Amino acid sequence: MIKAYSTLIIWGVLFFPLLSLLFLVSQDGLGANPIEFSIHYLGGWGLKLLLITLLISPLRILLNWNWLSRNRRLFGLFSFFYISLHIIFYVGIDQFFNWHDILDDVFKRMYITVGLIAFLLLIPLALTSTKKMIKKIGGKIWIRIHKGIYIAAVLACLHFFMMRKGVQFEPLFYAGLFSLFFLFRIYFYIRRKNQ
Amino acid sequence: MLIKTIKINDIKSSEITSESSYYARRDFLISLTAIGGGIALGSLALESKAKDLKISEFKENKWTKEYLGESLTSFDDITNYNNFYEFGTRKTDPSKNAKDFKSKPWTIIVDGLCGNPGRYSYDQIIRTSNLEERVYRFRCVEAWSMVVPWVGVPLKSVINLFNPLSKAKYVAFETLLDPKQMPGQKSNILEWPYREGLRFDEAINPLALLAVGIYGKELPNQNGAPIRLVVPWKYGFKSIKSIVRISFSEHEPQTSWNMASASEYGFYSNVNPEVSHPRWSQKKERRIGEFFKQPSLMFNGYQNEVESLYEGMNLRKFF
Numbered sequence: 001m002i003k004a005y006s007t008l009i010i011w012g013v014l015f016f017p018l019l020s021l022l023f024l025v026s027q028d029g030l031g032a033n034p035i036e037f038s039i040h041y042l043g044g045w046g047l048k049l050l051l052i053t054l055l056i057s058p059l060r061i062l063l064n065w066n067w068l069s070r071n072r073r074l075f076g077l078f079s080f081f082y083i084s085l086h087i088i089f090y091v092g093i094d095q096f097f098n099w100h101d102i103l104d105d106v107f108k109r110m111y112i113t114v115g116l117i118a119f120l121l122l123i124p125l126a127l128t129s130t131k132k133m134i135k136k137i138g139g140k141i142w143i144r145i146h147k148g149i150y151i152a153a154v155l156a157c158l159h160f161f162m163m164r165k166g167v168q169f170e171p172l173f174y175a176g177l178f179s180l181f182f183l184f185r186i187y188f189y190i191r192r193k194n195q
Numbered sequence: 196m197l198i199k200t201i202k203i204n205d206i207k208s209s210e211i212t213s214e215s216s217y218y219a220r221r222d223f224l225i226s227l228t229a230i231g232g233g234i235a236l237g238s239l240a241l242e243s244k245a246k247d248l249k250i251s252e253f254k255e256n257k258w259t260k261e262y263l264g265e266s267l268t269s270f271d272d273i274t275n276y277n278n279f280y281e282f283g284t285r286k287t288d289p290s291k292n293a294k295d296f297k298s299k300p301w302t303i304i305v306d307g308l309c310g311n312p313g314r315y316s317y318d319q320i321i322r323t324s325n326l327e328e329r330v331y332r333f334r335c336v337e338a339w340s341m342v343v344p345w346v347g348v349p350l351k352s353v354i355n356l357f358n359p360l361s362k363a364k365y366v367a368f369e370t371l372l373d374p375k376q377m378p379g380q381k382s383n384i385l386e387w388p389y390r391e392g393l394r395f396d397e398a399i400n401p402l403a404l405l406a407v408g409i410y411g412k413e414l415p416n417q418n419g420a421p422i423r424l425v426v427p428w429k430y431g432f433k434s435i436k437s438i439v440r441i442s443f444s445e446h447e448p449q450t451s452w453n454m455a456s457a458s459e460y461g462f463y464s465n466v467n468p469e470v471s472h473p474r475w476s477q478k479k480e481r482r483i484g485e486f487f488k489q490p491s492l493m494f495n496g497y498q499n500e501v502e503s504l505y506e507g508m509n510l511r512k513f514f
Contacts, residue, residue: 031277031287031482033339096487101476109474163474165337166384166455168284 006067007074014078018046018085030127037090043115046083047156047174053079054181055152061188073129076149080126083156111162118155121148153178248346248408258329260344267330268341270410270481271386277417279436280384281377282399289378290418298374298420298437299335306506307367310358312477320353321407328411329404331427333398333434334466338475341483346408351399357396358361359443366398367391368405368424368450369440385451391435392448393426394504402427402500405438405499428497460514465505466495469514 021041024030030037041175052076095102105112108194124145128134157178161171196280212224260267279289282296301317304388325348334340354366370389374380380387397403404425407414418435426433432452442448452460459473468478479488494501 032272033286033481035481035486036339101479104476108471108476111474153283164284165452166280168384170284 007071010071010074012183014049014074017041017082024056028094035089035094039086039094040090042086043160046079046086047160049075049082050149050153050156051174051177051181054149054178055056058181058184058188077129080122083122087119087180111159114155114162115159118152118159120153121155125149150182207387242513246413247314248411248413249511251328252324253328253346254324256327256329258327258331260330260505263330263332263342263419265332265342267344268483273341273343273409274417275413278337278431278440279379279419280281281379281389281437282417284384291416292378293416293420295363296416296420298414298416301421301439303422303438306440307343307359308363308445309443310360312398313355315356320356321348321405321422323505325352327404327427331402331404332495333425333426333427333431334480334491335462335471336430336432336460336477338477338480338488338491339483340480340491343425344410345404345406346411347404347406347425349401350403350405351401353405354399357443363443363446364395365444365446365448366393366395367440367442367444368438369442370435371439381428385455389441389451390448390454391424391433391450393433393442394447396504397426397501400501400504402472402497414492428465428494428501430466432460463505463510463513465501465510465512465514466491467493467514470494470511494510 025034034141053072056065056069056072056075059065065101091097091102095105107113108117125148128137128142128145137145157171160174161168164171239286275290278286279293282289282292286377288480299317302319303315303320304313305315306312306366326346328344328346329350330342330344332340333343359366368391370387371377372380372388374387393403404427406419406423406425407421409415409418416424419434419438422438423436424434424438433450447462448459452464453462465476471477477491479489480491
């Protein structure tokens with residue numbers, strides 16, 4: 001049963017952060033600085049979903065959760081969706097399309113430079129996510145393009161770390177999780193090669 | 196009853212003093228004093244003990260809301276959007292985690308180059324009759340800002356109590372170190388206790404305030420109870436909270452954010468739109484409660500009062 005409905009449930013789960021945000025907006029619950037809150041919230045979910053996307057393959061290998069891995073693309077696309085909203089909010093609300101100030105940020109604020117590169121790296125992944133595109137460009141090239149998620153994830157973690165003042169626990173926690181998944185993938189890669 | 200005892204942390208948002216009702220009430224109390232004499236009001240104020248300060252007795256000064264001409268940030272925002280890493284790194288952490296903080300009794304240790312070192316109680320330092328209300332801009336290094344109606348005494352008047360020696364060139368401050376009460380101190384994001392400092396002439400500038408209240412009430416714990424510094428021409432982190440130590444020294448004291456990252460946070464940290472921070476352009480700021488950013492002002496708009504302190508100094512070097 002779960003398998004049959006899994007896709008539906010996953011859609012619901014993935015939309016939940018956005019619905020929560022809209023609920024908070026309706027309740028005037030975004031606190032003293034609603035713009036900052038929304039941007040951090042959207043970026044936070046983008047990063048969380050990016051890491052969850054990377055967790056799916058290890059879970060498939062360890063627990064045989066094929067139902068989840070069938071939906072990996074959905075997680076990745078929702079991560080991209082939240083990161084896009086994060087950037088739209090920054091450009092359109094926080095900076096209110098002040099391109100001069102935005103460019104100033106991009107070139108002078110390292111954490112914004114790093115974050116933007118991570119986003120740019122994710123665009124080809126999103127564009128080549130359909131079955132049609134996989135066929136069109138071929139599996140090998142597709143895999144190579146999609147390895148970019150690892151670089152994007154490293155940069156996204158770095159972006160979060162640099163954004164916070166001082167050395168804070170939360171960004172380190174995310175970076176630690178990423179390292180864990182990455183080491184796991186390397187371990188399995190080596191094991192498969194030796195078999 | 197005119198004045199009730201209110202525990203600040205228990206206030207529902209619906210009950211929070213709005214700017215207009217705060218001023219209406221104050222005007223009413225002042226007129227009461229004028230009509231009925233101070234006696235009746237005095238007894239009312241005594242009954243109100245805990246969290247209300249005796250607002251009819253503020254000493255006159257020029258830093259009124261009218262003088263500033265900008266609207267106040269709401270009590271709700273000032274008390275729920277705080278950087279006070281001793282209670283957690285999120286803006287909403289301090290209001291949640293500082294609820295049970297004990298700010299009474301309170302002792303401040305005074306040491307270093309002064310004639311009257313020793314342990315001082317809160318009451319020895321703060322005389323209620325000296326309290327002033329000052330409406331100041333408050334500009335955080337993170338490019339947001341507020342307008343806060345502080346209650347406090349001029350720092351200079353307190354420094355004079357300690358009879359500093361002429362050798363004293365700097366004043367250093369320390370926040371309480373108590374990881375049991377301040378859970379944020381269990382992580383080493385900063386080297387605790389929190390430290391700040393001013394040059395002596397900055398400290399005795401008439402703008403510098405030791406604040407004990409906001410909106411006519413005692414300082415809520417998350418805002419640095421019971422006693423904190425307010426230096427409105429500097430970024431907010433210079434305005435150290437919950438002070439337990441004041442030291443006079445010949446040499447520039449170490450300051451917490453400078454120790455954590457000297458390239459980002461200078462000793463002076465004057466608000467300066469011309470000198471950008473690696474993470475924030477300081478040209479603009481978002482006033483809490485407003486949508487559009489506004490240009491930041493040199494010395495946070497207190498140029499006339501403090502400019503002379505920095506004559507001949509390269510403010511890019513001494514940022």
